[in-house]
Amino acid sequence: MGLWGWWWAARALRLASGCGWPVAAPGPEAAGATSRRLCAGGAPSLSYQQLKDLKKTSVLHIDVRERWEVDRSGKIPASINIPLGELVEALQMDPTEFEERYNQKMPAKSDPVVFSCLAGTRSKQALGFAMSLGFSRVQQYAGGFEDWIKHEPPETK
16 A cells, blocks of 8 residues: 555544544535534444435445455345455546446445445445545445344345
């Protein structure tokens, strides 16, 4: 990982750990909204039912587990796999390259994106990475794959 990779990782971890910068909702709908600091308990997190409902919309769901984990255990339906170690680079790719590599349209910084992993640790880091890159509508499914399979079976190849 080069110098910039370390810098982005440190910045994202500061955000995810609560040492980050204040965040306020963008746009005119935020008139009068107070800014809040992201901290350990304040990261935007979804429950199983909230994720299931959100998946009925045009949200991009990114599973940040390693490829071998997805190959071995399956995945949450309609999610794409971008391992955490590739995420910062992927979110900065040329949109054509992103689509060729992940078979999915590259999200705009204002598009809704949900991150998940096995149990919430890596998805929280992914959330911090995305926010540090300017993505404004990001959330995590903190229960992750372990929680999902308590409710319904995974998608397998």
